[in-house]
Amino acid sequence: xxxxxxxxxxxxxxxxxxxxxxxxxxxxxxxxxxxxxxxxxxxxxxxxxxxxxxxxxxxxxxxxxxxxxxxxxxxxxxxxxxxxxxxxxxxxxxxxxxxxxxxxxxxxxxxxxxxxxxxxxxxxxxxxxxxxxxxxxxxxxxxxxxxxxxxxxxxxxxxxxxxxxxxxxxxxxxxxxxxxxxxxxxxxxxxxxxxxxxxxxxxxxxxxxxxxxxxxxxxxxxxxxxxxxxxxxxxxxxxxxxxxxxxxxxxxxxxxxxxxxxxxxxxxxxxxxxxxxxxxxxxxxxxxxxxxxxxxxxxxxxxxxxxxxxxxxxxxxxxxxxxxxxxxxxxxxxxxxxxxxxxxxxxxxxxxxxxxxxxxxxxxxxxxxxxxxxxxxxxxxxxxxxxxxxxxxxxxxxxxxxxxxxxxxxxxxxxxxxxxxxxxxxxxxxxxxxxxxxxxxxxxxxxxxxxxxxxxxxxxxxxxxxxxxxxxxxxxxxxxxxxxxxxxxxxxxxxxxxxxxxxxxxxxxxxxxxxxxxxxxxxxxxx
Numbered sequence: 001x002x003x004x005x006x007x008x009x010x011x012x013x014x015x016x017x018x019x020x021x022x023x024x025x026x027x028x029x030x031x032x033x034x035x036x037x038x039x040x041x042x043x044x045x046x047x048x049x050x051x052x053x054x055x056x057x058x059x060x061x062x063x064x065x066x067x068x069x070x071x072x073x074x075x076x077x078x079x080x081x082x083x084x085x086x087x088x089x090x091x092x093x094x095x096x097x098x099x100x101x102x103x104x105x106x107x108x109x110x111x112x113x114x115x116x117x118x119x120x121x122x123x124x125x126x127x128x129x130x131x132x133x134x135x136x137x138x139x140x141x142x143x144x145x146x147x148x149x150x151x152x153x154x155x156x157x158x159x160x161x162x163x164x165x166x167x168x169x170x171x172x173x174x175x176x177x178x179x180x181x182x183x184x185x186x187x188x189x190x191x192x193x194x195x196x197x198x199x200x201x202x203x204x205x206x207x208x209x210x211x212x213x214x215x216x217x218x219x220x221x222x223x224x225x226x227x228x229x230x231x232x233x234x235x236x237x238x239x240x241x242x243x244x245x246x247x248x249x250x251x252x253x254x255x256x257x258x259x260x261x262x263x264x265x266x267x268x269x270x271x272x273x274x275x276x277x278x279x280x281x282x283x284x285x286x287x288x289x290x291x292x293x294x295x296x297x298x299x300x301x302x303x304x305x306x307x308x309x310x311x312x313x314x315x316x317x318x319x320x321x322x323x324x325x326x327x328x329x330x331x332x333x334x335x336x337x338x339x340x341x342x343x344x345x346x347x348x349x350x351x352x353x354x355x356x357x358x359x360x361x362x363x364x365x366x367x368x369x370x371x372x373x374x375x376x377x378x379x380x381x382x383x384x385x386x387x388x389x390x391x392x393x394x395x396x397x398x399x400x401x402x403x404x405x406x407x408x409x410x411x412x413x414x415x416x417x418x419x420x421x422x423x424x425x426x427x428x429x430x431x432x433x434x435x436x437x438x439x440x441x442x443x444x445x446x447x448x449x450x451x452x453x454x455x456x457x458x459x460x461x462x463x464x465x466x467x468x469x470x471x472x473x474x475x476x477x478x479x480x481x482x483x484x485x486x487x488x489x490x491x492x493x494x495x496x497x498x499x500x501x502x503x504x505x506x507x508x509x510x511x512x513x514x515x516x517x518x519x520x521x522x523x524x525x526x527x
Contacts, residue, residue: 003173003205004030004053004090009065009075011048011057011229022048024229025065030173035199035206037216037237039252040226041452042423046209049226050175053207054090055082069173088118091166095178097158101150107134108146111165118169133164138194155317156187163194167202174199177209184316184479189523192219211452213252217241225249255454257486260506261310262468264489268306271441271473272328276336277301279323297323298334299497305490307440308467310474312488312505314481314520319494321477325443328475329360341440358388361434365446367426371418377404378414381433390437403436407462424455428462435466441473448483460486481524485509493517 011023023045030036038046051057053067053074067074069085094100102110111130115121121129127146134142137160150158159179166174176195180188196219199206208220216223216237224234225248233246244250278301280294298320305311313321327334330345330353338345340356348356361384364370371380381400384390401411407428418426427447434442444463448456460483466472476487484491485505492502493516501514512518 001032002029003032003034003070004207005066005068006049006053007066007068009049009052009067010063011045011052012062012064014060014062022061022229023052026226026229026231028224028231028234030205030207032172032205033199033203034222035208035220036222036224037208037210037220038224038226039210039213039216041211041252041454044226045229046226047177048229050092050177050207050209053175054086055079056086087114087171088169089171090173090175091169091171093159093162093166093174093176093179095181097155097162098150100162101158103150106147106149107153107161111161111168114165114168129168130164133168134161136167136198137161137164138190139164154187155183156190159183159187159191160194163191163198167198170202171204173205173207175207175209178211179208180215181210181212185481186316186519186523188215195219213241213255213453225252251454255457257457257460257482259486261464261487261489262308264306264309268308268471270304270306271309271341272475273304273339274324274328274336275302275339277303277324277327277334277338278336279320279327279332279334296497298327298494300336301492301494301499303492303502305441305473305475307471307473309490310467310476310488312476312478312484312491313494314478314484314491315494316479318496320497321494322445324494325362325445325475325477329357329362329443354388358384358390358437359439360441360443361437361439362443362445363427363430363434363447366450367423367430368418370430371426373418376415376417377409377421377429380418380429381414381436384433384437388437399436400432403432406466407432407435408458422455423451424458427451427455427459431459431462431466435470438470439472441475443475443477445477446479447476449478449480456483463487481509481520493520 007027009023009026013020013022026049028036038049040046052063055074063075065075069090108130112126115126115129130146131142134145139145139157139160180191183191192215195206198204210216220237222235223237223240224231225246227248233240233249240249244253277298279298280296282291283293283295284290285292301324303311313324315321326332328338341359378397378400381403382396385396400414404411404414409425409428448459451459467474476484478484488505490503491505491508493500495516501508501512501517508517512521
């Protein structure tokens with residue numbers, strides 16, 4: 001029996017007088033108690049397809065075809081009919097709970113609003129139902145969390161709240177749109193287990209949208225592979241993974257991080273070293289701002305990175321990974337020794353520090369957020385040349401063109417702005433901005449986490465090639481252990497500000513010593 005049946009769905013958007021086809025004749029079904037995964041890269045039409053099932057696309061969208069829920073036609077249905085289905089029969093869980101939750105309202109108020117709107121519950125009855133729902137999704141001591149605001153919860157807790165809100169009215173179909181993409185690997189595993197448990201206990205059907213085939217293999221009964229607004233292949237999960245027919249499906253399945261980095265030369269010079277690095281942030285209270293305690297972000301981090309070597313720093317959000325890198329870059333205060341190219345950075349100030357900063361660059365997680373929308377690609381990439389007075393006699397346009405070719409971009413696009421590029425192209429722009437200065441050390445802070453799997457593989461291959469050519473030292477920060485295994489020579493595992501394990505990458509991956517590292521490996525690789 002089908003809960004949701006989609007037939008020949010077409011979605012067209014009107015933009016600047018043009019018609020853009022986002023979905024082109026998609027057909028699939030979701031059976032009762034079944035999990036169906038829509039898989040594909042960004043722009044393939046996955047989310048548009050899901051949103052169209054209950055008319056959430058807005059006035060610029062024109063929807064054709066048939067979408068029936070429990071025998072009722074959703075395409076062309078009245079707003080009143082759609083409101084009866086939304087939240088009651090079909091509920092959504094979105095990718096980023098921080099943007100889905102109201103930052104000005106407590107968790108209790110936001111959940112109570114839904115219960116009052118759909119079930120007419122209020123007061124103690126609503127409160128009791130909220131506590132029951134939060135307990136069901138694994139929020140410990142739920143009653144004490146009712147007065148919390150979204151920013152006071154961790155990423156995993158916020159996603160659990162979103163799931164509780166989606167379950168509040170007893171839906172039959174749950175649509176989960178990339179619900180684990182922004183989460184740490186251990187939290188991701190917990191959320192997937194939670195959804196599987198709820199599916200069994202609540203009798204839910206699940207439409208799961210993702211670009212991660214590892215998740216699909218773990219959670220889905222059937223798979224629909226989307227490319228360019230079309231379903232190019234669909235079938236049972238086991239069949240698709242065992243015998244993919246379409247070239248695009250085979251491409252997605254092949255998009256796994258493979259290989260290991262080139263060995264580091266024995267005579268490679270040391271680029272950076274830290275000894276007893278500690279970063280504590282003071283907690284100040286009162287009119288006189290007296291220090292009453294400290295946030296112990298990093299307690300004792302010692303590391304070395306040589307030319308041509310990659311140190312991978314892994315751990316969950318809040319473990320101190322990025323904080324260590326920021327301290328090495330002298331962007332936040334720290335205690336302990338930080339040595340760069342043989343110089344103690346504690347002794348460097350002003351012009352001396354600025355000259356060293358040319359030799360240390362950073363590539364951030366979100367390329368769109370780190371690139372100025374008001375500057376052309378040429379201006380973005382060349383900006384560091386002006387700041388550091390690099391090669392004043394050379395034609396900077398030629399230098400930009402040269403580095404763009406090196407990172408796989410067409411120099412003819414240098415007059416364009418960031419919004420005119422894909423996510424993978426924007427990350428290449430960010431890499432070019434760092435590499436044009438020919439640094440000795442590059443900090444890569446989650447540089448692949450916002451990218452599709454196939455693009456991740458391309459970026460990792462690019463970074464390896466640049467390291468091979470220029471002998472770069474990398475500090476690679478990530479919670480994706482597959483990427484770390486493909487990139488890093490050494491790995492440092494952090495938890496709550498402490499280094500719990502460090503050593504040769506392959507040794508740590510094959511024989512982890514600490515229980516925490518073992519838990520990370522089990523969550524990432526299912527072992």
